[in-house]
Amino acid sequence: MIKVEGLTRKYGAFTAVDDVSFVCQPGRVTGFLGPNGAGKTTTMRVMVGLTPPTQGRVTIGGHLYKDIPNPGRHVGVLLDASAQHAGRTGREILTIGAQTMGLPLSRVDEMLDLVSLDRTEATRRLRNYSLGMKQRLGIAHALLGDPSVLILDEPANGLDPAGIRWMRGLLKSYADRGGTVLLSSHLLNEVEQIADEMILIGRGRIVAEGTKDQLLAGAEHKTSLVTALDNELLSKALQEKGITATPAGSGLRVDAPPVEVGRTSVEHGIVLTDLRAADGGLEELFLTLTEDSQRDELPGQPTTAPEGTAA
Amino acid sequence: MSATAAPTAIDFSSTQHVPMSRLARVEIRKALDTRAGRWLIIGILGLVVLIEVIYSFAADNSDKNLQDYIQIPGFTLGYFLPIVIIMLVTSEASQRNGLVTFTLEPRRSRIVLAKFIAGVTLALSVMVLAVILAVLGTLLGIATGGDVSWHLDGGLVFYALFLSNMIGIFIGFALSMLIMNTAGAIVAYFAYTLILPSAVGILSAISDTFEKIGPWIEFNTAQSPLVSSPYSPTGEEWAQIVVAGAIWLVLPLVLGIGRLLRIEFK
Numbered sequence: 001m002i003k004v005e006g007l008t009r010k011y012g013a014f015t016a017v018d019d020v021s022f023v024c025q026p027g028r029v030t031g032f033l034g035p036n037g038a039g040k041t042t043t044m045r046v047m048v049g050l051t052p053p054t055q056g057r058v059t060i061g062g063h064l065y066k067d068i069p070n071p072g073r074h075v076g077v078l079l080d081a082s083a084q085h086a087g088r089t090g091r092e093i094l095t096i097g098a099q100t101m102g103l104p105l106s107r108v109d110e111m112l113d114l115v116s117l118d119r120t121e122a123t124r125r126l127r128n129y130s131l132g133m134k135q136r137l138g139i140a141h142a143l144l145g146d147p148s149v150l151i152l153d154e155p156a157n158g159l160d161p162a163g164i165r166w167m168r169g170l171l172k173s174y175a176d177r178g179g180t181v182l183l184s185s186h187l188l189n190e191v192e193q194i195a196d197e198m199i200l201i202g203r204g205r206i207v208a209e210g211t212k213d214q215l216l217a218g219a220e221h222k223t224s225l226v227t228a229l230d231n232e233l234l235s236k237a238l239q240e241k242g243i244t245a246t247p248a249g250s251g252l253r254v255d256a257p258p259v260e261v262g263r264t265s266v267e268h269g270i271v272l273t274d275l276r277a278a279d280g281g282l283e284e285l286f287l288t289l290t291e292d293s294q295r296d297e298l299p300g301q302p303t304t305a306p307e308g309t310a311a
Numbered sequence: 312m313s314a315t316a317a318p319t320a321i322d323f324s325s326t327q328h329v330p331m332s333r334l335a336r337v338e339i340r341k342a343l344d345t346r347a348g349r350w351l352i353i354g355i356l357g358l359v360v361l362i363e364v365i366y367s368f369a370a371d372n373s374d375k376n377l378q379d380y381i382q383i384p385g386f387t388l389g390y391f392l393p394i395v396i397i398m399l400v401t402s403e404a405s406q407r408n409g410l411v412t413f414t415l416e417p418r419r420s421r422i423v424l425a426k427f428i429a430g431v432t433l434a435l436s437v438m439v440l441a442v443i444l445a446v447l448g449t450l451l452g453i454a455t456g457g458d459v460s461w462h463l464d465g466g467l468v469f470y471a472l473f474l475s476n477m478i479g480i481f482i483g484f485a486l487s488m489l490i491m492n493t494a495g496a497i498v499a500y501f502a503y504t505l506i507l508p509s510a511v512g513i514l515s516a517i518s519d520t521f522e523k524i525g526p527w528i529e530f531n532t533a534q535s536p537l538v539s540s541p542y543s544p545t546g547e548e549w550a551q552i553v554v555a556g557a558i559w560l561v562l563p564l565v566l567g568i569g570r571l572l573r574i575e576f577k
Contacts, residue, residue: 001319026319049417050410051575061321066417069328074321077414083407087345096344100329100337100415141411148321 001026001180002047002149006056009042016042018204019056024182024197026148029175031195032184035290039204040184041079044153048077060149072101076147078155081138086127090117090137093126094144101145111140116166131158139167150174152183156190168194188286202290215285221277224258227251229271234261237268253278329416331425338422338429342399351398352437355391359384359441363448367455375457378464380448384441385472385538390504392437392476393483396430397496400487400571405494409576419572427484434480438472466542475537479504481560482530488567491574503559508532526551530559 002024009017017039024030032040045051047058049065060068060075068074084093094108112122115136126134135158142150150171156164171194175181185191191198198215200208208215227250228234235245235252241264245252251274254261258275265272342348362383367375403409416422453459483500490496508531515522526533526548533555536544544552 045575048414050413061319061323063321063323068323068417069326071417072415073326074323079410079414080407083410085341085345085402085406085408087347087406092344096337096341097411097415099340100333102327102329102333 001061002030002151002182003059003062004043004047004056005058007043007046007053007058008055009039009046009051010054015204017046017053020201020204020206021056022199022206022209024180026180027175027178028196029171029181029183029194031191031198032182032201033186033188033191033198033286034184034201035186038186038201038290040186040201041153042204043201044079044151044182044184047151048075048079050079070101070145072097072147073145074147074149076142076145076150076152078138078142078152080153081131081134081157082126084126084134084137087125089123089125090129090133091122093137094122094140097141097144103144107144111144114143114170115140132160132163135159136163139170148178149180150182152181154185155183156185156187164190188283192282200286200289207289208285212282216282221257221279222255223278224254224256224261225251225274225276225278226254226258226261226265226272227274228265229273233268234265234270234272237264237270329421331421331428334416334421334425335428335432338399338425339432341402342395342429342433345402348395348398351391351395352433355387355395355437356440356444358391359387359444360448362387363444363451367448367451367457370452370457372455372457375449375452375455376460376462377445377449378460378462378467380445380452381442381463381467381472383448384438384445385467385476388434388437388441388472388476389479389538392434393479393486393500393504394497395433396480396483397487397500398493399430400426400484401491401493401496404491404574404576407576413576420568423488423568423571430480430484431477434476438476442472464542467540470537470542470544471539475534478530478534478556478560481564485560485563485567488571489563491570504531527554528558530555 004020004022007017007020008015020039020043022030032043034040042051043058046053047060047065048071057064065071065075088096091108091112094111095105098105098107112119117133117136117140121129121133126137129137135155139152139155142152156167159167171181171183175196183191183194192212195212197211198209199206200215225248226234226245231247231252235247238245238252238254238256238261241260243254243256243260243264245254247253258277261275262272264270265275343352363380366380366383370379403412412422413419449457449459449461482503483496486499486503487493487496490499507529511521511525511529511532515525526535530552533548533551536548537552
């Protein structure tokens, strides 16, 4: 397991990570979520000893990373898939890793198979790899030593949808076998589907943590999005109850919780094809919690907040 | 969700540290497994062959001794071996693979040592190959009508071929760790090895005082007794090598190691 205790990292006057503490449990996938520049990468770099902390510490299985013998055999790390010599072939990169860790070379082929890089692709140089291929190679490199702890920074970056699904399965089965998995992302959807636990970070501070249900508990829904076979009829029925409904896309945006809209439709025998809460989702929580650390002004830029109700 | 460390502590005591021999072997591989690294070494040896062939046809028949041929790699290696070292060290930052290198072995001083061992091993292997090429060159000298002597001056081999090249590769180590950028370190190396001695030469020509202090403060100038006949530096010349070496080799090497142990590989 990974234990972060009171971790602070300052660069001059700038505090990249500010008194962060959390624990990643074995057997679970922990998602580390935050906008760009929130401190995710710095935290992970401290974990593996690449960046010294200003205060606090990180232990893995009770030890500082630098005290772990042959760490590649215990902790699989992927911080940046592009951080490899561009002139080496994929196979050579894995071979160097395997040789350093003292693994048989057969392990290289096993890993290439696991991440579905074929033999021809493996003989190409890294500079000719797409981002997705680099990412697969990086995951293969992290898994080389059959570690019990995985630390992956933005592993889904550049993967195609099938690749993301593959990685999700891979990490889940990894955690199911007792492994500790920590992965970061700035994309909520990625983490939401994989992670058992979530840690939300903004401006170097943890703003929320817990399971998805824990994070969503207490969120009240006040707006719904609904589509009916007869939108006009539903709109009228709602207005009779004094509820405002405005057309939105192919359906209606209603200023009432989904349960109220559902009740109305049953009362009037209107068939609904879609009904969901328009607020209070994880995404909104994420945006609200990290609001002051967002780079973009949300209300003025509806493109970053499709629902446009964050304010 | 217990916060106690006991049940989740991992026992690493049965795992061995990565042995130095393995780290050094990997570093040698890393110097040769890229096109740039492999072709640089092939290029160096090719250049030696080329110069020997030209020399065989151009030189006086009385100058085609083993002693003459062995000076060709002596000088060629001097210019280019340090670049092999510079690429081996600076690629960790310039190509960013330091992120992986230093997570697989977080005790950086061991990587530094492994790179020293790898660099010295590579340099010695290239030197041995160069001596073999010098012998082949001498045979070519016979074939082109040379009156050949196989006599070899021990001072030439030890000082001009071995010692001066070893100093060169450690200059390469020092500059690459200090600058940590491939292009920058190569430029600095050529400034050090070409511009600096010329500048000292010009200054010495116009100032007697400078001619006296030059060998004490400029390392290339101080090393010239190592690479020129009779290949036996005097006591004063050794003192100059030590003083200039402290300025240009030991100091940058110490600062460079300190920097490599501390910098953040991004």
